């Protein structure tokens with residue numbers, strides 16, 4: 189089954205006269221990156237099969253993920269792997285935590301989220317919830333972000349079970365990551381309370397198998413200006429909600445300009461400074477009415493070494509000043525600011541053991557930092573678990589129509605996890 193399918197893929201890829209898998213092995217031996225381990229450009233059939241099963245569940249964050257969790261539990265039961273759920277308050281969603289190897293010793297966590305972003309409004313060439321394998325790529329919603337990583341972990345679970353693990357390997361599969369890293373917090377509270385804490389965690393978000401040691405913190409805020417409306421011919425007698433809310437927009441823009449000009453810098457980020465951004469503004473119904481309501485949403489993405497809370501406080505302070513002026517003219521008016529979502533940044537010491545281990549497993553010496561957020565910062569902040577990010581696929585392919593992960597990336601991730609198994613059983 190594997191070979192005909194594999195060669196069909198290779199023929200479609202046209203260029204090389206040799207099977208790409210063999211070329212890859214040659215590169216591994218003679219060319220590539222100082223890592224002598226053999227690897228192939230094709231994912232194993234068990235990874236492909238498991239990824240197909242995971243993709244079939246529509247785990248868009250608004251949906252329950254319990255059917256997927258039950259499927260994973262049944263699979264782990266078949267291997268005799270113990271697991272537990274940490275559910276949300278309604279019992280509609282769950283984190284799954286599994287342990288392979290000695291549970292009384294600190295282990296390594298392989299972590300990923302089970303939810304995906306919506307396909308609403310996107311044009312897909314194929315069913316986003318059915319695996320499509322074509323030209324060395326696997327298509328499907330979540331193939332890249334990040335069911336591909338989960339599939340690799342699960343596909344190698346039988347090898348973990350067979351290995352005589354001295355250091356346990358844990359799976360931490362969460363929910364509601366895509367809506368503000370909400371779900372994993374319950375699991376981390378539980379882990380933080382345990383006597384034996386993991387040595388480290390690898391979050392398998394798509395990094396092209398680069399070792400990522402930092403990401404920015406985020407604060408998302410929403411504001412509502414409630415003015416006092418009336419006929420626009422008598423505008424000065426009323427309190428214009430749009431005009432007052434717009435002053436807050438301007439203040440956020442100015443904070444962003446200041447951060448770019450004189451804030452902290454870290455050139456390892458593609459945008460090497462903290463940023464501010466207004467993404468939503470609504471207000472007014474007709475030109476001849478002084479608007480009585482305006483709403484906006486804005487965010488700060490903050491270098492982990494900078495103070496995100498200070499920026500929130502600054503925005504709140506500006507809003508309080510504007511509100512005071514509004515109330516002076518009409519005490520029924522207001523300008524309220526609230527936090528919509530937040531997560532901490534990640535700043536793992538490049539010399540930390542988990543970084544050294546991840547580099548060894550990935551066969552590379554460099555590390556990177558990324559602008560997008562992940563659950564990694566929460567593992568450090570809530571549970572004190574040293575964490576890096578390293579997973580298959582490119583973030584550039586995530587969240588898009590026709591999302592895909594290459595088989596070469598899945599194969600590289602399989603090699604990474606196999607080296608982890610060897611490390612944990614040595």
Ligand SMILES: [Zn+2]
Pocket residue numbers: 301333334365393394
């Ligand atoms: Zn993700």
